Amino acid sequence: MTNRDKIEDAYATAHIRALTLLEDLHETVEDLPAPGNDKHPIDWGHVGSLNHLCEQLAELKKHFASDED
Incomplete structure (x- = not known):
């Protein structure tokens, strides 16, 4: 197995x-x-938890959107 194959398997x-x-x-x-x-x-408390989740998801989305540039 080549290194490329290992990378692709790990990514999958x-x-x-x-x-x-x-x-x-x-x-x-x-x-x-x-x-x-x-x-x-x-x-x-529910509102705060859901808003916190939304902030975390927005940050993740921002991170991955910047990887596409």
């Missing part, structure tokens, strides 16, 4: 892992309490 593995993590994160966000749900009412 990391790519699959990233997609899996994104899918897991998507499911987690989908499962968060929804506004108007009396059984699981939202509070300011």
Whole structure:
């Protein structure tokens, strides 16, 4: 196996892992309490946590967008 093959295998593995993590994160966000749900009412802690997640995701997006330039 050449070094190029090793690099491509490692990249493919990391790519699959990233997609899996994104899918897991998507499911987690989908499962968060929804506004108007009396059984699981939202509070300011939920708002803060979701805003923090949005900031982190925006930073990741910015990082990867700058790699494409």
